[in-house]
Amino acid sequence: MAMTVAEIIDLPVVQAGKPKVLSSYGLDTPVRWVHVSDVSDLSDLLQGGELVLTTGAALRRSPRHYLAGLSRERAVGVVVELGAPDAPLPADAGSIAAELGLALIALHRVIRFVDVTEQVHRAIVAEQFAEVAFARRTHEMFTDLGMQRGSPTDIVDATAQLLDTPIVLEDLAHQAVAVAAAGHVTAELLRDWERRSRLHVGPGTASADTQDWISAPVGRHGEEWGRLIALRALPIPRVTMVLERAAQALVLHRMAERDRFDIEHQAQAGLLEDVLQERIRNKDDITARAFALGLRPVESYVPATVRCRDWPHDADPVAALRRSTQLLDAVVHAVKANGHTGLFSIRGSGEVGMVLSLRGVRGRTQHEVLDSLAIALHTGARRQSDSKEMVFGIATPQHDLVEAIRRIGEAGHVAEVALSMPSNGRICFRVNDIRIRGLVSLLRGDPRVQRFAEAELRVLILHDIVSGDRYVEILRGYVELAGNKSALANRLHMSRPALYAKLARIQDILGVDLADGESMTSLHVALLVSEAQSGS
The missing domain is CATH 3.40.1390.20 (HprK N-terminal domain-like)
Known part of the structure; x- marks a missing residue:
C-alpha cells in the first residue's frame, strides 16, 4: 500500500x-x-x-x-x-x-x-512496480490455466496461492463446490457453510464470523451461477482484482466445457478421486467438503454403482462423454427425487459410482429403501440411454464416510458380476448375492481358470454341438438346484424318468458321478466360468 x-x-x-x-x-x-x-x-x-x-x-x-x-x-x-x-x-x-x-x-x-x-518516491515507485508485477503474474497464471484447460479446482487453488488466503467457490445453492484452504483447516473453514454463506449476501451484511470475507460473482451479469469468496482477506484492490480475474477464468472454463457435466458434478467427482487416490487423507477435511457439496450426515453411508449392459460404444469422445453425462444426470435426479443425497462420479462407460446418504423412511428397512431406489434408477437410466438393462450394485454400508468412498470399487465389482449373471429382471444386487460368482468374475481372465473350465465341460459342449442336445443347460439347472431332480423336472417341464435318463447320459459323457459333492462343485464352478466368459 x-x-x-x-x-x-x-x-x-x-x-x-x-x-x-x-x-x-x-x-x-x-x-x-x-x-x-x-x-x-x-x-x-x-x-x-x-x-x-x-x-x-x-x-x-x-x-x-x-x-x-x-x-x-x-x-x-x-x-x-x-x-x-x-x-x-x-x-x-x-x-x-x-x-x-x-x-x-x-x-x-x-x-x-x-x-x-x-x-x-522510492517507496511509491516500488509499490507501483510491485502492483504491476503482481498484475502481470496474475495475468500469466490465469492465462496458463486457460491454455491448459485448468479445472475449477485448479483456478481456486491458483487464486488462493496468489492471495495467500483461503478461497471457496460456491454455487447458487450455497454449496462449496471447490475450496483451497491455503494452510488453514478445511473443516473449520466450511463449518456450517450454507448458513454462514447465506448471511453474507454483500458488503455491510456480514455476520461476526464472515466480516473478513470478500466475494465476487461468477458469471455474466444477470446470469451468475456462483460466487468466489476470499476468507480472512484484507479489503485491498489486489484482492478484488484477483477475484474478478478468477471469476473470468471460471466463466471461460464453463463456456469451453459447456457440453460437460456441471461444476457440482465435477467437484463431487474430484473429491471422490482425491480420496481414492489418497491425495487427501484428513477425514475431517473430507467430511467437511462432502457436506458442503450437499451430502447429508447420516449414521451410515452406502457405496453403490449403477452399471448398464450393452452400453453403446462411441468413437467420438465428445459424444461418449455426453452420453455418460446423461446417465449421470438421470442417476442424480432419481436419487434426489427420492429424497436422498449423494456424491457421484462417472467411473467408466455406462457406469456411475456413488456414496449415498439415504433418507430414513418410517416402517421400511434399508434394503427396502434401496430396492425402491433401484427401480427409480432403472427407469431413469432407460429413459436417458439405449441400454435396456441396468443393475444397481451395493457394497457393505459404512459408518465412516471415507471408508464408504473407498468401497465404491467393491460396489462396482458387485455390479460387474451381476451383469454376468443370467438376466431375470432383478435390478438390486448386494455383496452376498454374488458370492462364488464374484470370485469367478475376478478370475475369469486367468488362463489357468479357463483351462480348468474347458477341461471340465469340453466333451459335453462338443456333444451338444454335434447332436443338438441341451445337456449343458440340463447340467446347469441340476447344479443350480443343488441336485433337486424333482424341481429340475418341473423347471424343464419334463417327466422324471426322461430327466433321469438324460442325467445318466451326462454322467456317461463326462465320466463323473453327479451325486458326488466335489464333482458337482467342480462342474458348477466350470459353468460359472463359462457364463462369465460369455458375458464379459
Whole structure:
C-alpha cells in the first residue's frame, strides 16, 4: 500500500526536524506524491493526493488563502519548515487546515527536503512496480490455466496461492463446490457453510464470523451461477482484482466445457478421486467438503454403482462423454427425487459410482429403501440411454464416510458380476448375492481358470454341438438346484424318468458321478466360468 501522511512523518529524516502535528486531519490518508514548492498558488502544479513540503512564506502571509488553494487541488496535507525561532506560523493555521480537510505538520529544525522526496518516491515507485508485477503474474497464471484447460479446482487453488488466503467457490445453492484452504483447516473453514454463506449476501451484511470475507460473482451479469469468496482477506484492490480475474477464468472454463457435466458434478467427482487416490487423507477435511457439496450426515453411508449392459460404444469422445453425462444426470435426479443425497462420479462407460446418504423412511428397512431406489434408477437410466438393462450394485454400508468412498470399487465389482449373471429382471444386487460368482468374475481372465473350465465341460459342449442336445443347460439347472431332480423336472417341464435318463447320459459323457459333492462343485464352478466368459 502507498505510504500515509503518518508513515511519512515517522520517517527518521522527518523526525530529525522535530515535527509537531498542528492538524491531524487525514493522517492515515495515502500519499500519491510529495511536492516541494514555496509558491503561493499551486493550482497548475498539483493533481491530487500530494503532500506539499514548504518553508511556509505563503502560509505565513495568508494561511486561509494558501490552504484553501491546496484543498481545492485535493492535496492531502502540508509539511512546513519553521526555520528560525522568530518565524512562527499564524496561531489559527492548524484550525484552518483541519477545517479545510488538510494535515498540517510543522518542523522545528531544518531538514533536507530532497531526502524526504527521495525516500517517499522510492517507496511509491516500488509499490507501483510491485502492483504491476503482481498484475502481470496474475495475468500469466490465469492465462496458463486457460491454455491448459485448468479445472475449477485448479483456478481456486491458483487464486488462493496468489492471495495467500483461503478461497471457496460456491454455487447458487450455497454449496462449496471447490475450496483451497491455503494452510488453514478445511473443516473449520466450511463449518456450517450454507448458513454462514447465506448471511453474507454483500458488503455491510456480514455476520461476526464472515466480516473478513470478500466475494465476487461468477458469471455474466444477470446470469451468475456462483460466487468466489476470499476468507480472512484484507479489503485491498489486489484482492478484488484477483477475484474478478478468477471469476473470468471460471466463466471461460464453463463456456469451453459447456457440453460437460456441471461444476457440482465435477467437484463431487474430484473429491471422490482425491480420496481414492489418497491425495487427501484428513477425514475431517473430507467430511467437511462432502457436506458442503450437499451430502447429508447420516449414521451410515452406502457405496453403490449403477452399471448398464450393452452400453453403446462411441468413437467420438465428445459424444461418449455426453452420453455418460446423461446417465449421470438421470442417476442424480432419481436419487434426489427420492429424497436422498449423494456424491457421484462417472467411473467408466455406462457406469456411475456413488456414496449415498439415504433418507430414513418410517416402517421400511434399508434394503427396502434401496430396492425402491433401484427401480427409480432403472427407469431413469432407460429413459436417458439405449441400454435396456441396468443393475444397481451395493457394497457393505459404512459408518465412516471415507471408508464408504473407498468401497465404491467393491460396489462396482458387485455390479460387474451381476451383469454376468443370467438376466431375470432383478435390478438390486448386494455383496452376498454374488458370492462364488464374484470370485469367478475376478478370475475369469486367468488362463489357468479357463483351462480348468474347458477341461471340465469340453466333451459335453462338443456333444451338444454335434447332436443338438441341451445337456449343458440340463447340467446347469441340476447344479443350480443343488441336485433337486424333482424341481429340475418341473423347471424343464419334463417327466422324471426322461430327466433321469438324460442325467445318466451326462454322467456317461463326462465320466463323473453327479451325486458326488466335489464333482458337482467342480462342474458348477466350470459353468460359472463359462457364463462369465460369455458375458464379459
